[in-house]
Amino acid sequence: MAEPMGFFTDTTVCIGCKACEVACKEWNQLPAANGGVRTLSGDSYDNTRQLDGIHWRHVKFIEQFSADRRQGRWLMMSDVCKHCVHAGCLEVCPTGAIVRTEFDTVDIQSDACNGCRDCIGACPFGVIDINPVSGTAQKCTLCYDRLKGGLEPACAKACPTQSINFGTIVDLKKLAQARLGTLQRAGETRASLYGADEHMLGGLNSFYLLVDRPEVYGLPTDPKIPSRNLKPSAIWSVFGSVALTLMAMVSFRNRGTRDV
Amino acid sequence: MYPRSMADSDCIVIQGSNMAECHPVAFRWPMQAKLKGAKLIHVDPRFTRTSAMADIHAPIRPGSDVAFLGGLIHYVLASERWNTDPFFKEFVVHYTNAATIVGQDFKGTEDLDGVFSGLMQYTPSIKEWPLDGFVGQYDVKSWQYATSPPARPSAPPPAGPPFDPLVRSLLTPPPRRDESLQDSHSVFQIVKRHFSRYTPEMVERVTGCPRETFIQVAETILANSGRERTTSFAYAVAWTQHTNGPQMIGCCALLQLLLGNIGRPGAGVMALRGHASIQGSTDVPTLYHSIHGYMNHPSALKGHESLRDWLHAETTARGYWANTPKFMVSYLKSMYGAAATKDNDFGYDWHPKIIGDHSHLPMFVAMNEGRVKGMLCVGQNPATSLNASVERKGLARLQWLVVKDNWLTETATFWKNSPEVTSGQLRREDIQTEVFFFPSAQVAEYEGSFTNTQRMLQWHYKAADPPGDCRTDLWLTHQLARRLQAMYADSTLSRDRGFKSLTWDFDADDPRERERGEPDALKILKEINGYATDAPGRHLAGFGDLKDDGSTTCASWIYCGVFPAPDRNLAARKQPDPPNTPGAQLDWGWAWPANRRILYNRASADVRGKPWSERKKWVWWDGARWTGYDVPDFAPTKAPSSKATPGAIGLDALSGSDPFIMKPDGVGWLYVPSGLADGPLPVHYEPAESPVVNPLYRQQSSPVLKHWTLAGNQLAPVGDARFPYIITTYRLTEHYLSGAMSRWNPWLTELQPEPFLEISPELAAEKGIANTGWATISTPRGRVRAKALVTRRLRPFTIDGRTVHQVGLPFHWGYQGLITGDAANELTALVADPNVSIHEGKAFVCNVEKA
Amino acid sequence: MSSTFFTASPHWRWLIVAYFFFGGLAAGSYFLATLLDLFGKDRRLVRLGYLVAFPVVCLCGLLLTADLGRPLRFWHMLVQSETFRPMLKTYSPMSSGAWALLGFGGCAFLSFVAVLVESGWFDWPALRRLSAPSPVGRVVTVIGTFLALYVAGYTGVLLAVSNRPIWADTTLLGVTFLISAVSTSAALLILLGGWGGVTGDSIHALERFDRAVLVLELLVIGALIVSLGRVAMVWLNGWGVLLVAMVLGGIAFPLVIGARPSVRGSLAPVLVLAGGLVLRAVIIFSSDGLR
Numbered sequence A: 001m002a003e004p005m006g007f008f009t010d011t012t013v014c015i016g017c018k019a020c021e022v023a024c025k026e027w028n029q030l031p032a033a034n035g036g037v038r039t040l041s042g043d044s045y046d047n048t049r050q051l052d053g054i055h056w057r058h059v060k061f062i063e064q065f066s067a068d069r070r071q072g073r074w075l076m077m078s079d080v081c082k083h084c085v086h087a088g089c090l091e092v093c094p095t096g097a098i099v100r101t102e103f104d105t106v107d108i109q110s111d112a113c114n115g116c117r118d119c120i121g122a123c124p125f126g127v128i129d130i131n132p133v134s135g136t137a138q139k140c141t142l143c144y145d146r147l148k149g150g151l152e153p154a155c156a157k158a159c160p161t162q163s164i165n166f167g168t169i170v171d172l173k174k175l176a177q178a179r180l181g182t183l184q185r186a187g188e189t190r191a192s193l194y195g196a197d198e199h200m201l202g203g204l205n206s207f208y209l210l211v212d213r214p215e216v217y218g219l220p221t222d223p224k225i226p227s228r229n230l231k232p233s234a235i236w237s238v239f240g241s242v243a244l245t246l247m248a249m250v251s252f253r254n255r256g257t258r259d260v
Numbered sequence B: 001m002y003p004r005s006m007a008d009s010d011c012i013v014i015q016g017s018n019m020a021e022c023h024p025v026a027f028r029w030p031m032q033a034k035l036k037g038a039k040l041i042h043v044d045p046r047f048t049r050t051s052a053m054a055d056i057h058a059p060i061r062p063g064s065d066v067a068f069l070g071g072l073i074h075y076v077l078a079s080e081r082w083n084t085d086p087f088f089k090e091f092v093v094h095y096t097n098a099a100t101i102v103g104q105d106f107k108g109t110e111d112l113d114g115v116f117s118g119l120m121q122y123t124p125s126i127k128e129w130p131l132d133g134f135v136g137q138y139d140v141k142s143w144q145y146a147t148s149p150p151a152r153p154s155a156p157p158p159a160g161p162p163f164d165p166l167v168r169s170l171l172t173p174p175p176r177r178d179e180s181l182q183d184s185h186s187v188f189q190i191v192k193r194h195f196s197r198y199t200p201e202m203v204e205r206v207t208g209c210p211r212e213t214f215i216q217v218a219e220t221i222l223a224n225s226g227r228e229r230t231t232s233f234a235y236a237v238a239w240t241q242h243t244n245g246p247q248m249i250g251c252c253a254l255l256q257l258l259l260g261n262i263g264r265p266g267a268g269v270m271a272l273r274g275h276a277s278i279q280g281s282t283d284v285p286t287l288y289h290s291i292h293g294y295m296n297h298p299s300a301l302k303g304h305e306s307l308r309d310w311l312h313a314e315t316t317a318r319g320y321w322a323n324t325p326k327f328m329v330s331y332l333k334s335m336y337g338a339a340a341t342k343d344n345d346f347g348y349d350w351h352p353k354i355i356g357d358h359s360h361l362p363m364f365v366a367m368n369e370g371r372v373k374g375m376l377c378v379g380q381n382p383a384t385s386l387n388a389s390v391e392r393k394g395l396a397r398l399q400w401l402v403v404k405d406n407w408l409t410e411t412a413t414f415w416k417n418s419p420e421v422t423s424g425q426l427r428r429e430d431i432q433t434e435v436f437f438f439p440s441a442q443v444a445e446y447e448g449s450f451t452n453t454q455r456m457l458q459w460h461y462k463a464a465d466p467p468g469d470c471r472t473d474l475w476l477t478h479q480l481a482r483r484l485q486a487m488y489a490d491s492t493l494s495r496d497r498g499f500k501s502l503t504w505d506f507d508a509d510d511p512r513e514r515e516r517g518e519p520d521a522l523k524i525l526k527e528i529n530g531y532a533t534d535a536p537g538r539h540l541a542g543f544g545d546l547k548d549d550g551s552t553t554c555a556s557w558i559y560c561g562v563f564p565a566p567d568r569n570l571a572a573r574k575q576p577d578p579p580n581t582p583g584a585q586l587d588w589g590w591a592w593p594a595n596r597r598i599l600y601n602r603a604s605a606d607v608r609g610k611p612w613s614e615r616k617k618w619v620w621w622d623g624a625r626w627t628g629y630d631v632p633d634f635a636p637t638k639a640p641s642s643k644a645t646p647g648a649i650g651l652d653a654l655s656g657s658d659p660f661i662m663k664p665d666g667v668g669w670l671y672v673p674s675g676l677a678d679g680p681l682p683v684h685y686e687p688a689e690s691p692v693v694n695p696l697y698r699q700q701s702s703p704v705l706k707h708w709t710l711a712g713n714q715l716a717p718v719g720d721a722r723f724p725y726i727i728t729t730y731r732l733t734e735h736y737l738s739g740a741m742s743r744w745n746p747w748l749t750e751l752q753p754e755p756f757l758e759i760s761p762e763l764a765a766e767k768g769i770a771n772t773g774w775a776t777i778s779t780p781r782g783r784v785r786a787k788a789l790v791t792r793r794l795r796p797f798t799i800d801g802r803t804v805h806q807v808g809l810p811f812h813w814g815y816q817g818l819i820t821g822d823a824a825n826e827l828t829a830l831v832a833d834p835n836v837s838i839h840e841g842k843a844f845v846c847n848v849e850k851a
Numbered sequence C: 001m002s003s004t005f006f007t008a009s010p011h012w013r014w015l016i017v018a019y020f021f022f023g024g025l026a027a028g029s030y031f032l033a034t035l036l037d038l039f040g041k042d043r044r045l046v047r048l049g050y051l052v053a054f055p056v057v058c059l060c061g062l063l064l065t066a067d068l069g070r071p072l073r074f075w076h077m078l079v080q081s082e083t084f085r086p087m088l089k090t091y092s093p094m095s096s097g098a099w100a101l102l103g104f105g106g107c108a109f110l111s112f113v114a115v116l117v118e119s120g121w122f123d124w125p126a127l128r129r130l131s132a133p134s135p136v137g138r139v140v141t142v143i144g145t146f147l148a149l150y151v152a153g154y155t156g157v158l159l160a161v162s163n164r165p166i167w168a169d170t171t172l173l174g175v176t177f178l179i180s181a182v183s184t185s186a187a188l189l190i191l192l193g194g195w196g197g198v199t200g201d202s203i204h205a206l207e208r209f210d211r212a213v214l215v216l217e218l219l220v221i222g223a224l225i226v227s228l229g230r231v232a233m234v235w236l237n238g239w240g241v242l243l244v245a246m247v248l249g250g251i252a253f254p255l256v257i258g259a260r261p262s263v264r265g266s267l268a269p270v271l272v273l274a275g276g277l278v279l280r281a282v283i284i285f286s287s288d289g290l291r
């Protein structure tokens, strides 16, 4: 395997230009929702609203202003698949369409996927959805095709402010630590890294620098792997089976003789 | 300055632009500066994506920029730091005209309550066409410098070429100076008095910006100016689109000169240009009032009767512009080739002359008056710009209209589905305009150069053939020229001599391009660069080679040197500097003039030629010549200690410590004695339409602004209760201008799908307007519908103790495209500043109602 | 806030609700048939159970396939499309469930055939060995019953092994669906048996059993709501009302009327069946709309 690659997204320098969103669509030839004719969402400058099968990058806008405007922030964040080291989507996929690549990224092979959609609810971040054109589940491939060709991902290339940093996870972590240090020294005590260590799903290969609680950015504080529920659910079900069997045995024991 | 230099700034003030949204790629440099610790300040009525990146967002009421900048000037001049750090004194005394004495006749706005001496009624001359739109006019005589002996009466211009004697005849005595800056008529004292009213309290009263925020901005700028640190400003059309727009820019330049922030790395005033090659289009101009290289267009109104008259009027004896005869003669040679000779004044008489303001707005006024027969509309979409309804009515009165575009724009279909037609105001059958649509090639489908905002030419290559009948814009010009030449070939009329003599040898050598009728872009670049008249294979290496005797041919002197040899197109260079080396990337493309990146960079060294500081070194004197990271903007071997030669012309008239070599006095102008129509110093005037009575002076708005009185172009009077709110119009990152280029692209339309009005929760509540609910916005000119985007990023202002609401409207919509909506320009007025006739799209008044 | 609120819905709608419902019926019927076969004496209900199971499981296959984004690739669940090697992930409920469904479908088919043979619809001596109490038949039904329990329960586990609100916030969905599968199946057999003229003791036994299961179901649903904790607030809407209606109308009411011989009839089993459908619809749809 090549060295693990990924993204470090520094949300503090994101200018919300959406160049990444468009670059992704252009490179991957993804359609616009409803042919591009939509209604105004009214949610700040976000009109695409979510990651899904045709939005593999999505820029979020969070307005935080006090009524007198003395405190005011407009947070922007370009969201994408986290390429989790322990990936829920990959775990549940029944067709094996979701694979871990040699770059330690998580990729959906569209030609293997049959559109069962199990992966959608399995992803703790709401990243995946069906692409109506292919009828299969799709999400960021971390530009697997470009990486293969030695190019950086289209979104990172388009980002004018280096909010999206692409590289080896080792380098990115160094960069992120340095930036975090700078910000904290500058008094931004709320700055923190999200998903940069193993505690979160074994590590997110696409991790973030945030300046507020993750929920504010629409990110779960404590994302979990779906299979956590497998064993307890199974045990309860076995108990249930045993109980039902016993009840049936008791109920049916030698019944029905009179009518035969 | 240029955008990359902003990465070297210690403080960046973005005012008059929403740089992050409108110049996102160039914005990488401020962001790099920020990552290195620079402070970012955004002065904008709204909290935008730029504000989001800034350390300080200073909200100001639209149109109050001069008050804010004037406040900064006042604050700086009164500050301890400015008065104690010797750097500022040295810079200001030697590199600006602070010490120059102004004539006794001059009266300022303090004396005349908001106007300068010399204000007159506007009196159009007989030769002038009647659509100039001025409401007043200044006689600039009283603004001039004081000179010791009275100016010599001008002798009749001597003959030429060479024209040196003519230039020498233009010499006037040098102005008087007082380097102690104490003379009450010195520029410095005038400036100080002029801005004495602009106190922090007044700034708050006029702009609505909280005093603490203003002081924080001022302190940050002060702390980041000086020997070791530099501050830069960036602006775009939120400074230009005002009836006193050039004054805002001038005010900023004044401040930057006072702070020593000109000609140095990370310093200066960054003019962010709009379109990809808008800089190029003003250099090689599509401007009506100038010919190539910012020379004034021959005019019927200015005593430009003959070449000598023109030179007499347009040449300054001192400074680099003393070379004007060389630029002009080489230009005429380029126009008329062999037919241009000494004896016929190089064909000067054949050159067209202007008779007034022929810019965009008056042209559409003229159309409305039926004075214009036809229009070639190439890469523009006037049907949704600037009082759109008036502009469309103008289009409807044309006999013919050519639209050359990539899309069927609103302009191309105005006769079919404009609001006037769909509402029944105009009937299709009554519109006689014959519309021709020429599909246009895209930039990647031909080769040529771009000139970007840093005056840098970059060559681009053809990547694909244009589809079908699409042709380049050069093709249109080329074919028109050739066909008109053929038409005029047999004319004996003297007025057609120019056309008959025109040189036009741009046919492509490539057989395929030739067959398509396309010209050769390199041949055009060569014509612009220039060559030896009798040896066209010998390209000129730079404008130093230009002659005024007809031996050189050069269309645009400022571009001379981009193509110094047939095999060396310097615009095509793509060699970056090695990483982490200080430098100006001189091998990447080619920037005019002479591949210089920072203009007036002599000012990056002190009087003795030493860098002001190690941190801020850029160009310096090494004992024998000027050297450094950039191409020095100075005579290469002229020592810092050299004195001006008395009685000399050109650069010899300047000393070794006069960095501003384009200026006749070699220094930066705090006070502008000539060249501006609206005053030698910036003044806060209210926009042409304002709900506020000017808190500073009795003069409400610019006494010399332009307003065209025609039906559909009424202005609301000051404080009109029917239109109580300020409205400003602007761009979104997601769309491009009239939307022609973005509203057909589903990837972009889904990002911003519908027209919207940004409105504060306070005003929305007052008006009962809900987020995403429809609102109607009206002005005396028109009304539009848009959805409300209720956001605290907009705020009400307290102006002069009263709450003034503002709303904001992006202007990208129209009736063509995948997504459609009302154009903001249904609301705007044809009013303009007196210098360059730019409309006031950034501050006017409106009413807002729930729809 | 539960981290499940940050996830996206897989848009599992009516086809999946129907599959969950019918899958439960097929599996429950098979389970009941086998237990009745092993411990009871009335072969009419046994035969009925097996007769129901197979067609319904076929319907399930169709529902599932129809729900796929790419129906023609249904086989990718079982076979790797590139290597043609078997595709099984034991830790993915959908993967193991697909195999379980296949296996169960096979058993249901064999048991179905056995019933046909037993009933004399056609006769092929070799097939007689499929019928209980022949050892082959027994093996088939016992394996089939294990698979049936798997099929009845895995759907709930499948939902739990996700990150969706409600689904992943409790580990009791598997057992809830399992119990509901059996309660609805019992109701189905009571209903069909009644129409088919089966009366008396065996039906009474089934009814008593069903009531016991309904009580268990009530308890489990109660436990489920408790286990959801704060997430249960999601049900403070129409779906919650429907859930209460389901509990009252599909469990409590049948329990009450079922306990009184005078009002016995089709009403109780119909309500139980409807309740089972509503339960699945509520569980699925109440999560679907959240993002």
Ligand SMILES: Nc1nc2c(c(=O)[nH]1)N[C@H]1C(S)=C(S)[C@@H](COP(=O)(O)OP(=O)(O)OC[C@H]3O[C@@H](n4cnc5c(=O)[nH]c(N)nc54)[C@H](O)[C@@H]3O)O[C@H]1N2
Residues within 6 Å of the ligand: B015, B016, B017, B018, B019, B021, B022, B023, B043, B044, B045, B046, B048, B061, B062, B063, B064, B065, B235, B236, B237, B238, B239, B273, B274, B275, B728, B729, B730, B731, B732, B733, B734, B735, B736, B737, B738, B808, B842, B843
């Ligand atoms: N994405 C995108 N980029 C573009 C363009 C585009 O259409 N789309 N257009 C290009 C062109 S042609 C141009 S000219 C440039 C223009 O670039 P900018 O001038 O940066 O753009 P605008 O959005 O017109 O205006 C900028 C800001 O001015 C503020 N403003 C309004 N009135 C005032 C005022 O009186 N004073 C101050 N200080 N600020 C005020 C507005 O709130 C707005 O945020 O952008 C270029 N870049």
Ligand SMILES: Nc1nc2c(c(=O)[nH]1)N[C@H]1C(S)=C(S)[C@@H](COP(=O)(O)OP(=O)(O)OC[C@H]3O[C@@H](n4cnc5c(=O)[nH]c(N)nc54)[C@H](O)[C@@H]3O)O[C@H]1N2
Residues within 6 Å of the ligand: B237, B241, B274, B275, B378, B379, B380, B381, B382, B385, B386, B404, B405, B406, B407, B409, B440, B441, B442, B443, B473, B729, B730, B731, B736, B737, B738, B739, B740, B741, B811, B824, B825, B828, B841, B842
């Ligand atoms: N209210 C308000 N109005 C404004 C402004 C504002 O801030 N507020 N801003 C003003 C400013 S700064 C500007 S620059 C103007 C812009 O106003 P316009 O120039 O009228 O608008 P654009 O949409 O840029 O029109 C350019 C046209 O050129 C076409 N085009 C693109 N490439 C080519 C090409 O290679 N060849 C040809 N032939 N056509 C091409 C495009 O499809 C488009 O139709 O708007 C002005 N109007």
Ligand code: SF4
Residues within 6 Å of the ligand: A081, A082, A083, A084, A086, A087, A088, A089, A090, A106, A122, A123, A124, A125, A126, A127, A128, A139
């Ligand atoms: S973020 Fe979601 S889609 Fe991406 S790898 Fe992790 S679980 Fe899979």
Ligand code: SF4
Residues within 6 Å of the ligand: A092, A093, A094, A095, A096, A097, A098, A108, A112, A113, A114, A115, A116, A117, A118, A119, A120, A136, A137
């Ligand atoms: S939808 Fe496709 S990728 Fe997702 S789980 Fe199903 S088969 Fe795998």
Ligand code: SF4
Residues within 6 Å of the ligand: A023, A024, A025, A027, A028, A056, A057, A080, A139, A140, A141, A142, A143, A144, A153, A154, A155, A156
């Ligand atoms: S890495 Fe590639 S696929 Fe992923 S968001 Fe970026 S451009 Fe899109």
Ligand code: SF4
Residues within 6 Å of the ligand: A013, A014, A015, A016, A017, A018, A019, A020, A021, A059, A077, A078, A158, A159, A160, A161, A162, A163, A164
């Ligand atoms: S391209 Fe970069 S700056 Fe622009 S929205 Fe995306 S991440 Fe943010």
Ligand code: SF4
Residues within 6 Å of the ligand: B022, B023, B024, B025, B026, B275, B276
């Ligand atoms: S559109 Fe072109 S000019 Fe504008 S920011 Fe992007 S790259 Fe620069």
Ligand SMILES: [Mo]
Residues within 6 Å of the ligand: B237, B273, B274, B275
């Ligand atoms: Mo512009």
